[in-house]
Amino acid sequence: MNKLYRLLIIDDETSICTSLSFALEDKYHIYTAHNEADALSIIKNTHIDIVILDLRLGGVSGIDVLKKIRELSLDTVVIIMTAYGSIESSVKAMKSGAFYYITKPINIEELNLLLMKVEEYINLNTKIRYLSNNINGNSKYNIIGNSKKIKQVFDLIDRVKDVDINLLITGESGTGKELVARAVHFHGNRKNGPFNVINCSAIPNNLLESELFGYKKGAFTGALDEKKGIIELSNKGTLFLDEIGDMDMNLQTKLLRVIQEKEIRPIGATRNIKLDVRFVSATNKDLKVEIKENRFREDLFYRLNVITIKLPPLRERKEDISKLVEYFIKDINVKFDRDVKGISSGALKALENYKFKGNVRELRNIIERAIALSEDEYIKEEDLSEEIFIKENIFVDNTKFIPIYVGDSMKEAERKIIKYTLHKFDGNRKKTAEILGIGERTLRYKIKEYKL
Structure with missing residues (x-):
């Protein structure tokens, strides 16, 4: 799943903002602003990846707005629009930090090609920052x-x-x-x-x-x-x-x-x-x-x-799990071109209580699977495999919790209920059958059917 970049269009002409929004809305999260104050307010409160900025914003110079954008967000890539196409103004814009310029009237095909180059530039910078953090961040050797x-x-x-x-x-x-x-x-x-x-x-x-x-x-x-x-x-x-x-x-x-x-x-x-x-x-x-x-x-x-x-082993240094998870999320985001921001407290607690048999390698595999399956900005408990919640792996009292998810079949739900109830009563079949309201013969049949 590719990341949708946030793109801000800044132009005092409403028609320009509307037409560009319509042309680009399938590929980007679109924001629009018609003046300097609104534009800077959006950039202060939202991480904007790309800005398309008019060189003349009413009575304000787009170059001055560009400089203020650079002060607020060094990572934001700015494309300048100009109706004049003069070499002098374009060069000045590039020297002030613009990525490139495009002339009005806008050719959408030309703009799309330019935006593709911008995305490649952003991806490359992301990888460079990741590698830099890897070398200089919370790690030694x-x-x-x-x-x-x-x-x-x-x-x-x-x-x-x-x-x-x-x-x-x-x-x-x-x-x-x-x-x-x-x-x-x-x-x-x-x-x-x-x-x-x-x-x-x-x-x-x-x-x-x-x-x-x-x-x-x-x-x-x-x-x-x-x-x-x-x-x-x-x-x-x-x-x-x-x-x-x-x-x-x-x-x-x-x-x-x-x-x-x-x-x-x-x-x-x-x-x-x-x-x-x-x-x-x-x-x-x-x-x-x-x-x-x-x-x-x-x-x-x-x-x-x-x-x-x-x-x-990882189970003897649980205080490192949160840092490892943070590191793996950054690494796997780059690998899968995702933008997962972190992990919920419940999911992190489940990992900290899990007896990792495969140690750090297993933790990485768990995070990679969770990011591949997650549709949210944060990894949640339901993104983790059910084995993490099995009773023998949990040190906290979670004996009332059975992980049944949307999409599980009735047979799968029944298998989990029997499996976790057996764990709860240490394999005592008589007690399990009594709690589940079924006969011991039926329970024996189910255990055999589900290979428990």
Whole structure:
């Protein structure tokens, strides 16, 4: 759904305002003003995206009005209309901050083309402001939050980024482990070197070795050319080994040798290559348990785990949720070309009470879905998925609330009523059947039908 921009037409001729309003009303929210005072009042009280301003507004110079508009709103794009079309007046208007000018009588096709350029300009500026806020806003190292636990992470990054030792980043899926790895590299003493990422769980073991170490031409069937491995490509920089806990034991042995000797031998090669690589690893597994189960080498663990940075799950830093939501709304607005302004207090409270299993990544997905479905300027409770309101995820007393929305079928409403009542009575079927006024046999049938 594309945003309808607010467009103000300022002209002392009523006929001009009327005709332009009629021509543009399907594409814009139209406002009109016939004098300076009304125009400035509208701009003070309403965010106007685009102004079409007559160069002569009765006895007032349009240039003077333009300057006052710029003082009130730097973001508003102003197009000057002139019946004279003189180069001098047009240049003066552009120097005073006009985006462009158009001559009377207005050619609507020409105006529409100009307005398309204005929209592109506004969209570009929006993205630039967003990126600027992202870099300079409520974040550090591009990680959003100011809770005590996330500040402890920032403190560790500050202390280790310039120290050439290997790091292990631990935390559940979706907590932002790669963000920390990037922060350590791009803010540390290796920032001018390469930063490479390889996901040890996403590549089959028979291919992972060649991806890590590279190979010589003819080393195996299909090796038609020489290929450098990602370890060699990371020389003088950082290699981020994501999901290191899923690496095959045989490869763990070879990686340990690389870390110890600081050199690699590509597959099929006869000589070793000296390297200077910082290894940053990440896992969502407990590697000490993996060691006990003989799935991870203890000596490799101690080589990788010189310093550990543990990322807290989102449920342990709930005070960061509002800032994350604000950040995601801005980001997704740009992605979807939407203008969602925020989130209702009820919806935010529901998110703050939700036990995020997918952490920050899950929160982003929730906000993206809500913005895609919402038809309002604010995300409301009904824009959130029903799972957020299930009893086991709620810490506040909401046991009387069942999220049934306009458009739900009768079967869906019945399924929800049975499901939430069962939750209320901890799965007690007798009590549930009694409360719902149905027989236990009927309840058993419904549970089976709805796969509860």
